[in-house]
Amino acid sequence: MEGHTYHFYQLEREIQERLREALKREFALALDQEEIPVEVPPNPEFGDLSSPLPLKLAKTLRQNPLAIAEKLQAILLKERPAYAKTITVTAPGYINFFLDFVALTRGLFDAVAVEKEKYGEVKVGKGKKVVIEHTNINPNKAAHIGHLRNACLGDTLARLKRRLGYEVEVQNYIDDTGAAVADIVVGLYHLERECPRGVPFDSFCWDLYTQVNQLYEENPPLKEKQREVLHQIEEGDNEVAQLAKKVAGKIVDHHLDIMWRLGVYYNLLTWESDILKLGFWEYAFEQLKGEGSLVYEEEGPNAGCWVVKLGDLEEFKDLENPDKVLVRSNGTATYTAKDIAYQMWKFGVLGKDFFYDRHGLQPNGTVLWTTTPDGNKMERFGRADEVINVIDLRQKYLQDVLRFSLYKLGFEKEAANSIHFGYEVVALSANTARELGVEVKEGEKEVYAMSGRQGIGVKAGVLVERMVKKATVEVAKRHPEMSPEEHRKLAQDIAIGAIRYYMIKYNINSVIVFDFNEALNMQGNTGPYLQYAYARAANILGKVEPEILEEIDLRDVSIPAELTSEERELIRRMAEFPATLGKAAQLLQPPILAEYTFNLASTFMNFYEAVPVLNAEPPLMRFRIALLLAFRQTLGNALNTLGMPAPARM
RNA sequence: GCGCCAGUAGCUCAGCAGGAUAGAGCACUUCCCUCCUAAGGAAGGGGCCGGGGGUUCGAAUCCCUUCUGGCGCACCA
Numbered sequence: 001m002e003g004h005t006y007h008f009y010q011l012e013r014e015i016q017e018r019l020r021e022a023l024k025r026e027f028a029l030a031l032d033q034e035e036i037p038v039e040v041p042p043n044p045e046f047g048d049l050s051s052p053l054p055l056k057l058a059k060t061l062r063q064n065p066l067a068i069a070e071k072l073q074a075i076l077l078k079e080r081p082a083y084a085k086t087i088t089v090t091a092p093g094y095i096n097f098f099l100d101f102v103a104l105t106r107g108l109f110d111a112v113a114v115e116k117e118k119y120g121e122v123k124v125g126k127g128k129k130v131v132i133e134h135t136n137i138n139p140n141k142a143a144h145i146g147h148l149r150n151a152c153l154g155d156t157l158a159r160l161k162r163r164l165g166y167e168v169e170v171q172n173y174i175d176d177t178g179a180a181v182a183d184i185v186v187g188l189y190h191l192e193r194e195c196p197r198g199v200p201f202d203s204f205c206w207d208l209y210t211q212v213n214q215l216y217e218e219n220p221p222l223k224e225k226q227r228e229v230l231h232q233i234e235e236g237d238n239e240v241a242q243l244a245k246k247v248a249g250k251i252v253d254h255h256l257d258i259m260w261r262l263g264v265y266y267n268l269l270t271w272e273s274d275i276l277k278l279g280f281w282e283y284a285f286e287q288l289k290g291e292g293s294l295v296y297e298e299e300g301p302n303a304g305c306w307v308v309k310l311g312d313l314e315e316f317k318d319l320e321n322p323d324k325v326l327v328r329s330n331g332t333a334t335y336t337a338k339d340i341a342y343q344m345w346k347f348g349v350l351g352k353d354f355f356y357d358r359h360g361l362q363p364n365g366t367v368l369w370t371t372t373p374d375g376n377k378m379e380r381f382g383r384a385d386e387v388i389n390v391i392d393l394r395q396k397y398l399q400d401v402l403r404f405s406l407y408k409l410g411f412e413k414e415a416a417n418s419i420h421f422g423y424e425v426v427a428l429s430a431n432t433a434r435e436l437g438v439e440v441k442e443g444e445k446e447v448y449a450m451s452g453r454q455g456i457g458v459k460a461g462v463l464v465e466r467m468v469k470k471a472t473v474e475v476a477k478r479h480p481e482m483s484p485e486e487h488r489k490l491a492q493d494i495a496i497g498a499i500r501y502y503m504i505k506y507n508i509n510s511v512i513v514f515d516f517n518e519a520l521n522m523q524g525n526t527g528p529y530l531q532y533a534y535a536r537a538a539n540i541l542g543k544v545e546p547e548i549l550e551e552i553d554l555r556d557v558s559i560p561a562e563l564t565s566e567e568r569e570l571i572r573r574m575a576e577f578p579a580t581l582g583k584a585a586q587l588l589q590p591p592i593l594a595e596y597t598f599n600l601a602s603t604f605m606n607f608y609e610a611v612p613v614l615n616a617e618p619p620l621m622r623f624r625i626a627l628l629l630a631f632r633q634t635l636g637n638a639l640n641t642l643g644m645p646a647p648a649r650m
Numbered sequence: 651g652c653g654c655c656a657g658u659a660g661c662u663c664a665g666c667a668g669g670a671u672a673g674a675g676c677a678c679u680u681c682c683c684u685c686c687u688a689a690g691g692a693a694g695g696g697g698c699c700g701g702g703g704g705u706u707c708g709a710a711u712c713c714c715u716u717c718u719g720g721c722g723c724a725c726c727a
Binding site: 302319327610612 | 651652653654655656661662663664665667668669670671674675676682685686687689690691692706707708719720721722723724725726727
């Protein structure tokens with residue numbers, strides 16, 4: 001653990017630890033640190049931090065909680081926790097801690113000065129590798145806002161994990177051999193549809209996909225063509241398979257364009273066709289046959305199939321048929337089977353590897369790699385200690401099957417380190433559904449599911465365009481002195497921030513009811529609000545005389561004994577950052593960081609309104625400039641972790 | 651039928667390893683730019699935290715039950 005941050009991160013832990021020790025000494029009671037509650041009290045007269053521990057223990061100790069509180073207080077007063085200035089007791093049994101803000105601020109300034117853009121990081125994941133798979137859009141049509149939620153959450157998880165010190169490898173899985181791509185091939189090859197000039201290929205396919213699916217219903221024999229195409233794709237080495245590969249490739253490039261635009265980057269594209277070609281499953285099958293957990297059914301509903309028996313596991317015991325078929329009676333593998341082999345590869349326990357090649361350079365300067373049928377051998381991909389699959393909650397059952405099958409097949413450790421990051425889908429509000437031409441009956445439903453097949457959904461590109469357009473208008477209004485080029489650049493940053501924040505701020509297990517009015521909003525609890533706080537701080541700092549700015553050093557600026565309440569709030573929020581970042585990363589909860597960042601920005605807005613910086617007396621001004629420097633760094637680090645640009649002007 | 655998730659202000663949502671008066675944002679009403687950018691701030695109205703039981707000194711938070719909504723339970727991907 002690193003010096004300064006460690007010390008700092010310990011603010012609450014320190015108090016917990018001292019309480020724990022006092023409890024042990026006075027009452028001979030041993031509790032774990034986590035069992036000792038420490039919270040922020042609702043009222044400043046109860047201090048800066050507070051513990052209801054005596055209330056909790058009143059029963060077990062059979063004593064008046066107030067008496068317990070006073071005994072603990074007496075001990076703590078003799079050996080004060082770091083940063084605690086005074087310790088009081090209030091009814092019915094709280095111990096309150098008033099912080100020494102001079103010492104606290106010193107600690108904060110030191111940490112920020114030393115760590116800079118790394119301030120907030122707690123390196124608990126050092127030496128471990130995590131593979132995060134996200135985005136995974138069917139390469140047969142334009143990306144929609146549901147895919148955006150996936151990518152934004154996945155990318156934020158990657159950023160969080162990096163901040164914990166993990167080696168992070170982001171993979172984007174491309175199902176280029178499935179029915180979805182086949183439908184497009186049916187449209188292009190058999191129905192001879194063509195993409196008109198000037199229409200982006202992914203948008204064209206969005207409509208084509210809907211049309212083909214509609215035709216399947218009107219003209220069932222056409223469905224035969226789909227089967228034929230799927231067969232040809234699997235065979236490979238023919239015109240149709242080449243067309244499918246070309247379609248998928250073009251669409252993937254569209255998907256990458258929009259994701260890159262939003263600041264989402266990857267390390268590796270993994271293609272389903274390569275998994276098939278290399279026979280990942282067949283290879284795994286040969287190994288697993290002898291294991292005994294993969295059984296061949298002689299009779300019953302699954303006669304002739306190879307299955308994994310999951311019925312003796314708690315999670316599956318109530319199911320009608322808890323066994324999972326991996327190999328059908330006709331000898332072909334199910335999707336789950338391929339997924340098991342693929343998951344084994346991610347952990348480096350398959351014993352077989354892909355071939356690789358460069359896909360290209362990403363706008364952030366990193367190389368995106370791809371699996372290929374005939375590339376190079378490389379050691380660097382996969383071989384993870386932990387695997388996170390970012391997939392919506394509708395696939396929870398399948399992800400459970402995957403994990404427990406791994407467990408049953410002898411990969412206990414890998415099963416334990418397989419994490420399904422499940423999040424709820426994005427649906428449409430009645431207003432937005434109506435706007436898209438969906439028939440909305442008055443007072444019937446408030447939420448409308450998106451549907452790729454029916455072409456109901458908001459394309460990611462459409463959302464980005466509308467957001468950029470709106471932001472451009474706002475920017476132009478405020479900055480007539482800027483060039484159109486500058487307007488566009490700034491509007492782009494604001495749009496990215498708005499969209500990413502919108503996609504991340506909601507609890508992951510609640511459905512986002514997408515509404516254009518709300519998504520395009522730039523006031524209140526939105527991305528631009530957070531960015532505006534950053535711009536305002538940067539703006540003040542930009543007005544400080546360069547000589548003055550030059551000589552202010554966070555490590556030795558003098559800190560006033562008396563602070564305003566706005567200053568104290570701001571300091572406390574900034575001091576919380578490492579603990580909150582760590583919590584969000586360890587619980588895999590981007591919304592925790594989003595909420596913190598909003599509160600940090602909001603605390604700054606209060607400071608901004610109430611506390612003059614440039615008009616303050618020189619010694620105070622220096623301190624407040626230092627405060628702004630620390631704030632700009634802290635908010636900047638938070639925004640960066642959320643993948644949001646931090647503009648210096650807005 | 652079984653399982654998972656959600657139900658908190660008019661709307662969208664925080665809070666849920668129990669703690670002091672339930673918080674934001676939007677919308678609405680009223681203020682604040684001779685003062686570092688008003689994408690901001692201040693004030694106000696608005697709540698049987700779905701219903702009913704229980705555990706506890708204390709429940710939006712834990713347990714049981716019930717209602718409502720969403721999703722899932724293939725030899726589909």
